[in-house]
Each structure stands twice: as structure tokens, then as C-alpha cells.
Amino acid sequence: MSGWFRQLFAPRWQHPDAERRQQAAGQLDPQQQQERAVLEQLAGDEDARVRQAALARFESIDPLLTLIDSQSSPELRTRLAALLVGAAGSTPLAQRVEHVSRLTDQQLLQEIALHGDNQQLRLAAVAALSDDDEDALIVQACENGIAAVRHAAAVRVSSEAGLQQLCRRARRDKQVARLARERLNALRADAAQQAATEAERERILSALEQHGHHAWEPLYAGRYRHLQREWEALKDLPSAEQERRYQDACLQCRKTLTDHDAQQHVHAALDQRREDADQTREGLLEALEETLEGLLRSEHLAAQDIDSLRAQKRLLATRWQALSDQHAPDDALRQRYDRALEEYDRVGHAWERFRARAAELDQALTAGDRAALQALLAACAWPDDLPPTSLLARAVRSVEQQPTACSTVDPVQFQREVDELGALLERGAFKSASRLHQRLRQRLEQLPEEHRRRHQPALKRLGAQLAELRDWRGFVAGPKRDQLCQAIEELAEDTQLSESALDRRHRQLVKEWASLGDAAADRALSAHFRACSDRIHQRLAPWREALDAERQRNLEAREALCEQLEALLDKPDPEADPDALRDIRDRAREQWRRYSPVPRDQAEAVGRRFGRIRHGLQSLIDQRAQSIAAAKRELIDAAQALLDGDQPSQRRADQAKRLQQRWRALGRAPKGEEQALWREFRGICDRIFASREAERNDRAQRAQRQLDAMQALIDRLDGWQPAATADAGVLESAINEAEALEPLPAGRRSDGMRRRWSGIVRARRERLARLAVSEEVNRWQALQTLLNAHLAADAAALGGQPPDDVEADDSLGGDWLSAHRLRNARRREPPALHDVEESLARLRVHLALLAGSRLGQQDEPLRLAIQVERLNEGLGRELSKAEELHEVLRELLATGPVPAELWQREAQELDAILTQLLRLPPP
Structure with a gap:
């Protein structure tokens, strides 16, 4: 079908012509389903008129x-x-x-x-x-x-x-x-609160992290708990990074506390061991002193007493040296120990002198040689306060008796020696009992008859007990000697033992052999035992030489260590750090233990030397610690003076920080005193810092009040708009109030307030300026009646009539009255018309410049000339826009006479310009 037929038979709403489709859309009914569908389709038509018509239905x-x-x-x-x-x-x-x-x-x-x-x-x-x-x-x-x-x-x-x-x-x-x-x-x-909270959280975090890296001090745990409470008191939740930092800082603080607790436990254990060592020393020393006192109080001194004393002294020396290697004794205990050793040496030397002459004394006593006894007693030089031995006592009595009475024996002394013999037999002291029994038998014949008959049965009975003890010792000692010979022979043949084990076992066997004495003594067994012992000695000779060399090297090392420490003590540094001295003391103790063993005959002497050195080193440490304590007391006094002074809190806090730095640089005072001094010093510093924080809080509160007052002033002025120029006093009052609040605290909020305040003041001043201009224009409009009267008089004068003055109202005054009079004067002596026209044009251009109106090309020369004049006049004092407008209007009133046609030509533009100046800015 051709296009013409489609146009002829197609619906109108599908017509190619948009007007036809528009008309069709206006006739469709949206209530009908089919027509509503057509309308919906037309609503999307390509032509806007069709769409509008369809949608209108x-x-x-x-x-x-x-x-x-x-x-x-x-x-x-x-x-x-x-x-x-x-x-x-x-x-x-x-x-x-x-x-x-x-x-x-x-x-x-x-x-x-x-x-x-x-x-x-x-x-x-x-x-x-x-x-x-x-x-x-x-x-x-x-x-x-x-x-x-x-x-x-x-x-x-x-x-x-x-x-x-x-x-x-x-x-x-x-x-x-x-x-x-x-x-x-x-x-x-x-x-701001969130920022403050965040800043506070960050401050606490920084303080906690710094606290975690500080060394322990007496208030460390309290400071840590305080920071924890401050953190927990914050209401908002921390970020994941802040929580991680907080946990790491807490872990570091807890580690510091744990390490200090462990160190305190170690120190407590050391103190306890030191106390135990002192108690052990004192107990051993008291036992030796009691033994020495017991010897002095006894009646007779026996070999068993000296053996017991020597054993006790060896135990004391060994234990004392071992304890001194760990902890040095105090001075009083060391002096007691020295006095006890001196007393022991005195007793020991006296006993050695006696033992060297005991046999000669016994022979001289048996022979009754009084001169020999005197010589031997003088050689023994037995101390007067020391109880004599039985032999010495008998020798002294024999010397002191008269020659006529030298053949008699004291029955009382004899009875005492008999009792002593019984005691020796009960203890099993065979050697001493045998010698005493032989001496009693020799002296029994010298007793009087009645005493001899009385003591003879007891002496026989004790002799039988002595023989029984001799038989029993031989019965027990015989098999024991065989066992010891067999054991030492096996030991000599054993090549698997180490030298130290061989030496220890050999010493034990020799000691057991010597303990048998002469019981069951056999020459062949003794020779065999001695031969095996010599073989062991030869086998151990290289090892003992090496051991002796090592002991000698250790002795030399100990002596060198003592010399170094003595050189340190001879010239001590007056500014030495007690902690460094304590480190020297501890390292010296470790080196002393490392250089062990040493020769036995010199161990005690060098040990006592090292003990005196350690005591001197400890005294030096205590002396330096006391000087540090005195210096720290001076710092406490300086901090107290700082607290009592009237300096600014920030300066006091800075000086307190410097005092704290000096405190840390000094070192530690004596233990116990350091904690007390630190608590006092820290308390004063805390009060100084607390006063600074209080002043900061006061300053912050004042700043906050200042900011709040400024904010209220800004809000008040922001909500206020001037209605007339008379309201300028309100603005000036607000400006004075703002200046009284200056200077504002530094910060972004203050900067924002200043910018906002400057904008508000500028806007209000601009509005006041516009109001002043508007009021000038209003006053000009109020003069229109007077202006019209002048224009009428100007027209009459220019028309040939005699010039007539215009009468003004009595309320007119100031510049307007002078302009009015000048207008009347110019009417009587009119200027050239060209000058009047030029003056009006100039005033019009000036008003246009004030109003910001556009000017024609012909007015450009006047505009440039007026601008140059304005610049030149503004060099002295710049006029406001209202003042400049007032001058122009006053000049306009004074300009004349003005022809009517000239005024009609200029009046329209002048009214338009004034109307533009009359417009006010929005409120």
C-alpha cells in the first residue's frame, strides 16, 4: 500500500503530521482501555506537543x-x-x-x-x-x-x-x-569533645608507653595503676591500633614490675643468706670463744682438749672462709674473729712449746732433777691464765717444794690423778691413760703408808682395766689393720680411678690407719702399708705437682686481685658511682670463687686479706652512698624551696624536671634510705606538677569560657541586622566586647571564630554603609520640595524676571543650608550655561560611579577625571561612600540656575541612579 493510502486509511493518532496526532490525542478517552493504551503510546511520541496532549488526557x-x-x-x-x-x-x-x-x-x-x-x-x-x-x-x-x-x-x-x-x-x-x-x-x-577525648587517650597511651620504658622506681606500680584507671575511665571505645598499643604498653609495664619483683626476691634471698651466714659465723665464733673460756676455767689442760680445740678451729676456719667467699662479715664480727684466733694461737703456741719438752719434763720429774725442771718450765713459758697440764702442774709443784720434802707426794693431787685415770679409761683414751698409769705407779711408792694402802687397790683395778683396754684394742685393731693393708694394696693396683678419687681414697685409708694408734701394732704390716702408700704417692706425684701449680696460680691470681682492690681503696674516686663499686665488688667475689683451690697454709691469710678488702670496699660503697644521700637531701630541699616559691607553675615544673634528671644522675643512696628519700622527693615533685596541672586546667577553663563568650557574641551579632545608621553603636559595642576577649587561645577553633567574626563585622559594616547611602538618598528625596522651588525660581530668573530667593524651612541646617544659600546667590549672579551643563554632567557621572552604573562612551573623560580627583582627595582622608554621596548631592543642590529642559534631560538618569543607590542588601 502506498504512502497516500496509508495516510488515508490509517488512524489519526498514527498520522505522520504531528498536529494531527496532537488533535487525535486530545479526542481519546483514557477511560477506554484501548484508547488508554493509545494514549500511553502517544505519551512516548517523538514530538513534545503530542506527548503533552496525550499526557493532558x-x-x-x-x-x-x-x-x-x-x-x-x-x-x-x-x-x-x-x-x-x-x-x-x-x-x-x-x-x-x-x-x-x-x-x-x-x-x-x-x-x-x-x-x-x-x-x-x-x-x-x-x-x-x-x-x-x-x-x-x-x-x-x-x-x-x-x-x-x-x-x-x-x-x-x-x-x-x-x-x-x-x-x-x-x-x-x-x-x-x-x-x-x-x-x-x-x-x-x-x-571538639571527641578530639579532646582522642587527645587524652593518645596522651595516656604515650605516657603509658614512656612509663613502660622507664626503670623501676618506688611509685612505678602506682603510676601504672593510675594510667590504667584513666584509660578505663574514657567512655568511647579505642581503635584496634590503640588497643594493641595499650596492651603492649601494659605488657611492658607488667614485665618491669615482674622483673623488679623477681629481683627483690633475689635480693631478699641474698639478704636471708647473708643473715644466715652471719648467724652461722656468730654461732661458730661463740662456740670457739666458749671453748677457749672453758679451757681457761678448767683445772688442767689435756691433749684431748687441745685436739678438740684444733678441730673446732679448723671447722670454724673452713666455714668462715666459705661464708666469707659469699658474704663479707661485718667489722665487729671480724674483730671478734681476729681476737679469738689470737687467743687460739697463744694457746696453741704454748701447747707446742710444752709438747716439745714434755718427754724431758717427765724424765726430769721422774729423776727429781729440780734444776732441769726449772729450766724446762722457763723454756715452756706457759701463760699464767692458762690452766696447766697434769705434767706441768706436777713439775711446778716439784719445783716449788722444799728439798727436804721433795720425796713426798701430795695425797690430794694423787687422788685427783687417780680419778683422772678412771675418766680416761671410761673414754677409751688408751695412750693418755697408759702414761698416767705408769706415772702413778712410780709415785705410789712416795706416798705415806696409810695413803699407799688406800690407793693401791684402786690403782690395781685401774691397771687391770687398762690391760683389758689394751687387749680389746689389739683384738679390734688386728683385723682392721689387715683390712686396711688389703684395701691400700688393691688401691695401689687400681689403674682405673682418677687421680682425685685415688687421692681421696688414699687419704681416707691413711687416716683410718693412723686412728688405730699402736693397737695391734705389727712391724711387717706397717712396712707393707707404708710401701703401698709410697707407691700411691709416687703415682700421684705428677698430679699433685700440677695441683700445687694450679693452687699457686690461683694464689697468685687472688693476690693480684687483692692488690688491684687495695690500689682502688688506697686512691678512691670521690665521685665514684656506688652502683659501679657494687659491680666491682660482685665481680671480684665471682673471680675469687673462680680462683680456687689455693695452698692450705696460705689460704687463711689471703682469705682474711680479701675479707678486709671487701669490708673496705663495702665501707667505700656506704660512704659514697651516704654522700649521694646527702646530695639527694639537698635536691629535696631545693624541690621544697621550689614548691614554696612564687614562680610560674610551668617554670617550676621545668626546674623540677631538671632536679629529677640530676636525681637520676646521682646514683643510689643506701638501701632503705633510697626509697624513703625518693618518696619524699617524688611527693614534692608531684605537688609541683599537680599545681601546674591545676593552673593548666584553670587556664583551659578560662580559655573555654573565653571561647564560649566569643561564640555567644558571634551568634548574637550573626542574628542581628542594623536597621539604621544609628545602630552603628551596637556594632562598635560588639567590636569593643570582642577586643576585650582577645587574645583568644591559639587553635583552629579560634582561627575559625576570627574568620567568621571578621566576615560578620564586614557584612554589618557594609550594610551600615548601604544604610547610610540609603538615608542620604532619603534625605535628598525629602528636599524635593525645596529643589522644585529652586527650579521654579531658576526658570523665572532665566525667563527674564528679577531673581528671587527661595525661602527654606528653619529645620534645614548644616551643609544643606549653605548649599541652599549658594543656589540663591548663583541665581542672582548666574554662571555660564555651559558651566552649569558641565557641572550637572559631572555630578551625574560621579553619582553613576558611586552607584556602579554603566556609563556611555561620551562620559569616559569625565569618569577618568573624577577618579583621579577621588584618588588625590583620598590621600589625606578617604571619605565613605555616604559622605561622598552627601557632597555630590549638596553640590547638586547648589548648582544653578538650571534650565528646565536641561533638568528634564538629566533628572531621569539622576533618579535612576538614586533609585539604584536606594536599594538595601537583603537582611
Whole structure:
């Protein structure tokens, strides 16, 4: 079918001509299902007029909502907006509100919110607006014609940038502006509080991390708990990084505390061991002193007493040396030990002298050689306070007796020696009992007859006990000697034992052999035992030589160590650090233990030397520690004077920090005193820092009050608009009040306040300037009656009539009165018309420059000349715009006489310029 037939027989709504389709759309009924489908199809036509005609047929909103999902055109949106806002159609309000609540098209919702015919509809549209589109909410809050809608939109603006924009643009509704300012201030206050909390959390974290790297001090745990409580008191939650840093810092602090506790346990254990060592020393020393005192109080001194004393002294020396290697004794205990050794040496030397002459004394006593006894007693030099031995006592009595009585024996002394013999037999002291029994038998014949008969049975009975003890010793000692010979022979043949084990076993066997004495003595067994012992000695000779060499090297090392320490003590450094001296003491003790063993005959002497050195070193440590304690007391006094002074708190805190640095550099005072001094010093420093913190808090509170006052002043001036130039005093008062609040605390908030304050003051001054200009124009307009009278008088004078003065109202005064009089004077002596025309043109151009109006090309020379004059006049004092306008208007009033046609030509432009100057800025 050709195109002509298609045009002829096709429906009109499919006609190629857009006007025909538009006409067809206007005749379709949307109530009919088929025609509604055609209308929906035409709603998407390519021609805007057809679309508009098709959409105009719809009176229901539902089909259009269906169409807007599939096709969107400006006409469809316009029609749908008209139906929803109530400008077209008759859809009930409830249905429109329901449709609006389901809309998602933000642009359409804005249109409904701005132009809806009902407050409920507009509120529904604002509620359907997305929270992300704050610009749309700000537009509704500033431009909507219903206050409730503006408030509902303003409430949903939450970002700081949105609230700032709302504060600037919400000039129409002061309540919206106030709400925005309040929420903005609250948001800023929350941000400031959050920043302060974050800064406080960061401060606590930094303090905790620094505290974790500090060494332990008496208040370390209290400071750590204080920081923990401060951290837990913060209400907001920390970030993951802050929580990790907090846990790491706490772990470091706990490690410091744990290490200190462990160190304290170690020190406590050392102190306990030192105390135990001192108690052990004192117990051993008391036992030796008691033994020496017991010897002095006894009647006779026997070999068993000396053996017991020697054994006790060897035990004391060994234990004393071992304990001194660990802990040095105090001076008093060491002096007691030296006195006890001196007493022991005195007793020992006396005993050795006696033992060297005991046999000769016994022979001389038996022979009754009095001269020999005297010589031997003098050689023994037995101390007077030391109890004599039985032999010495008998020798002294024999010497002191008269020659005639030398053949008699003291019965009482004899009875005592008999009792002593019985005691020796009971103890099993065979050798001593045998010698005493032989001596008693020799002296028995010298007793008187009656005493001899009385003591003879007892002496026989004791002799039988002595023989029985001799037999028993031989019975026990015989097999024991065989066992010892067999054991030492096996030991001599054993090649698997080490030298140390061989030497230890050999010494034990020799000691057991010597303990048998002469019991069951056999010459062959003794020779065999001695031969095996010699073989072992030869085998151990290289090892003993090496051991002796090692002992000698250790002795030399100990002596060298003692010499080094003595050189240190001879010239001590007066500024030596006690901690360094303590380290020297501890390392010297370790080296002393390392250089062991040493020769036995020199071990005691070098040990006593090292003990005196350690005591001197400890005295030096105590002396330095006491000097440090004195220096720290001076620091405490300086800190107290600093606390009592009237210096600024920050300066006092800085000086207190320097005192703390000097405190740490001094070292440690004596134990116990260090903690007390530190507590006192730390307490004073804490009070200094607390006063600084209090002053800081006061300063911060003052700064906060200052900022709050400035913020209130800014809000008050921001909500105020001058209505007349007389209100300039309010602005100046506010400026004076702001200057009184300066200087503001340094910070971003203060900078923002200053910028906002400068903008508000500049805006208010500009408005006052515009008000002053407007008032000048108003005053000029109030002079129109006077101006018209002058124009009439000018016209009469220029018409040939005699010039007449215009009378002015008495209220006119100042510059206006002088201009009025000048106008009257110029009428009497009129200037040239050309000058008047040029003056009017000049004044018109000047007014146009003040108003900022555009000028024609012909006025360019006047504009340039006026600008040059303004610049030259502004060198002295720059006039305000109102003052300059006043001068121009005054000159305009004084200019004349003006012809009517000239004034008519200039008046229109002058009125337009003045009208432009009369416009005020928006409030």
C-alpha cells in the first residue's frame, strides 16, 4: 500500500503530521482501555506537543507512575508533578500523599515539596527525600514557603558542611538558622569533645608507653595503676591500633614490675643468706670463744682438749672462709674473729712449746732433777691464765717444794690423778691413760703408808682395766689393720680411678690407719702399708705437682686481685658511682670463687686479706652512698624551696624536671634510705606538677569560657541586622566586647571564630554603609520640595524676571543650608550655561560611579577625571561612600540656575541612579 493510502486509511493518532496526532490525542478517552493504551503510546511520541496532549488526557496518577518507570520525559514529569501537587486533576489528598511516599525520583519530590498545595503533601515529599542528597534538603529548608516543611527539612541536615551552608542561606527563617547554628555548634562541640577525648587517650597511651620504658622506681606500680584507671575511665571505645598499643604498653609495664619483683626476691634471698651466714659465723665464733673460756676455767689442760680445740678451729676456719667467699662479715664480727684466733694461737703456741719438752719434763720429774725442771718450765713459758697440764702442774709443784720434802707426794693431787685415770679409761683414751698409769705407779711408792694402802687397790683395778683396754684394742685393731693393708694394696693396683678419687681414697685409708694408734701394732704390716702408700704417692706425684701449680696460680691470681682492690681503696674516686663499686665488688667475689683451690697454709691469710678488702670496699660503697644521700637531701630541699616559691607553675615544673634528671644522675643512696628519700622527693615533685596541672586546667577553663563568650557574641551579632545608621553603636559595642576577649587561645577553633567574626563585622559594616547611602538618598528625596522651588525660581530668573530667593524651612541646617544659600546667590549672579551643563554632567557621572552604573562612551573623560580627583582627595582622608554621596548631592543642590529642559534631560538618569543607590542588601 502506498504512502497516500496509508495516510488515508490509517488512524489519526498514527498520522505522520504531528498536529494531527496532537488533535487525535486530545479526542481519546483514557477511560477506554484501548484508547488508554493509545494514549500511553502517544505519551512516548517523538514530538513534545503530542506527548503533552496525550499526557493532558490523564487525570489519574497510577498510569503515569507506571509510565515513568519505562519512559521518562519532561512532559511526563511535568504532568505527574501537576497531578501530585494538586494543580491539575481531582485526586484526593490522601491518595496523593500515598503516591508521594512511594516515589523515588528526587527531582520530582523536590518539585512536590516546593509547590504542593498542602502541608501534609509537602511533608511527605520531604520525608521521601534521600538523606544522602543534603543539597535538596537545604533548598527545602531555605526556600520552601511553609515553615513546618522548612523545619522538617532542616532537621534532616546532619553534616557539618550542610549545616554551615544552611546557616549562610537560611535568611528567610530565623528559627531554621538558629536550629542550624545550634546543631552546628553541637556538632562542633561533639567533634571538639571527641578530639579532646582522642587527645587524652593518645596522651595516656604515650605516657603509658614512656612509663613502660622507664626503670623501676618506688611509685612505678602506682603510676601504672593510675594510667590504667584513666584509660578505663574514657567512655568511647579505642581503635584496634590503640588497643594493641595499650596492651603492649601494659605488657611492658607488667614485665618491669615482674622483673623488679623477681629481683627483690633475689635480693631478699641474698639478704636471708647473708643473715644466715652471719648467724652461722656468730654461732661458730661463740662456740670457739666458749671453748677457749672453758679451757681457761678448767683445772688442767689435756691433749684431748687441745685436739678438740684444733678441730673446732679448723671447722670454724673452713666455714668462715666459705661464708666469707659469699658474704663479707661485718667489722665487729671480724674483730671478734681476729681476737679469738689470737687467743687460739697463744694457746696453741704454748701447747707446742710444752709438747716439745714434755718427754724431758717427765724424765726430769721422774729423776727429781729440780734444776732441769726449772729450766724446762722457763723454756715452756706457759701463760699464767692458762690452766696447766697434769705434767706441768706436777713439775711446778716439784719445783716449788722444799728439798727436804721433795720425796713426798701430795695425797690430794694423787687422788685427783687417780680419778683422772678412771675418766680416761671410761673414754677409751688408751695412750693418755697408759702414761698416767705408769706415772702413778712410780709415785705410789712416795706416798705415806696409810695413803699407799688406800690407793693401791684402786690403782690395781685401774691397771687391770687398762690391760683389758689394751687387749680389746689389739683384738679390734688386728683385723682392721689387715683390712686396711688389703684395701691400700688393691688401691695401689687400681689403674682405673682418677687421680682425685685415688687421692681421696688414699687419704681416707691413711687416716683410718693412723686412728688405730699402736693397737695391734705389727712391724711387717706397717712396712707393707707404708710401701703401698709410697707407691700411691709416687703415682700421684705428677698430679699433685700440677695441683700445687694450679693452687699457686690461683694464689697468685687472688693476690693480684687483692692488690688491684687495695690500689682502688688506697686512691678512691670521690665521685665514684656506688652502683659501679657494687659491680666491682660482685665481680671480684665471682673471680675469687673462680680462683680456687689455693695452698692450705696460705689460704687463711689471703682469705682474711680479701675479707678486709671487701669490708673496705663495702665501707667505700656506704660512704659514697651516704654522700649521694646527702646530695639527694639537698635536691629535696631545693624541690621544697621550689614548691614554696612564687614562680610560674610551668617554670617550676621545668626546674623540677631538671632536679629529677640530676636525681637520676646521682646514683643510689643506701638501701632503705633510697626509697624513703625518693618518696619524699617524688611527693614534692608531684605537688609541683599537680599545681601546674591545676593552673593548666584553670587556664583551659578560662580559655573555654573565653571561647564560649566569643561564640555567644558571634551568634548574637550573626542574628542581628542594623536597621539604621544609628545602630552603628551596637556594632562598635560588639567590636569593643570582642577586643576585650582577645587574645583568644591559639587553635583552629579560634582561627575559625576570627574568620567568621571578621566576615560578620564586614557584612554589618557594609550594610551600615548601604544604610547610610540609603538615608542620604532619603534625605535628598525629602528636599524635593525645596529643589522644585529652586527650579521654579531658576526658570523665572532665566525667563527674564528679577531673581528671587527661595525661602527654606528653619529645620534645614548644616551643609544643606549653605548649599541652599549658594543656589540663591548663583541665581542672582548666574554662571555660564555651559558651566552649569558641565557641572550637572559631572555630578551625574560621579553619582553613576558611586552607584556602579554603566556609563556611555561620551562620559569616559569625565569618569577618568573624577577618579583621579577621588584618588588625590583620598590621600589625606578617604571619605565613605555616604559622605561622598552627601557632597555630590549638596553640590547638586547648589548648582544653578538650571534650565528646565536641561533638568528634564538629566533628572531621569539622576533618579535612576538614586533609585539604584536606594536599594538595601537583603537582611
